[in-house]
Amino acid sequence: MQRILLAEDNDDMRKFLTRALTQAGYEVIAFDNGKSAYERLREEPFSLLLSDIVMPEMDGIELARRATELDPDLKVMFITGFAAVALNPDSEAPKDASVLSKPFHLKDLVNEIERLLAA
Numbered sequence: 001m002q003r004i005l006l007a008e009d010n011d012d013m014r015k016f017l018t019r020a021l022t023q024a025g026y027e028v029i030a031f032d033n034g035k036s037a038y039e040r041l042r043e044e045p046f047s048l049l050l051s052d053i054v055m056p057e058m059d060g061i062e063l064a065r066r067a068t069e070l071d072p073d074l075k076v077m078f079i080t081g082f083a084a085v086a087l088n089p090d091s092e093a094p095k096d097a098s099v100l101s102k103p104f105h106l107k108d109l110v111n112e113i114e115r116l117l118a119a
Contacts, residue, residue: 077100
């Protein structure tokens, strides 16, 4: 089973994504901030980091940067209302990270996750 580390500070969105991705066949471990998510990533491997960008304590770009330093094979996907931030070439976001802008359809999210994990 593919494992997804989810970092999303909005409680409702985090619960929705966890439930939906679990139903889609993934194991999801969710955190409400980047710092906690990073600590968990240091303890065990994941297939995909699914992260909001704007979060307290550690933003998603910093989380992704640190996460890919630990595991260069980790796939990264941002879900955000601030896609321009992630797409900014000056940001330190991993270059092959995928970005899905909020609001999005669940089908699009699952399709993009499947595409990333198959690559």
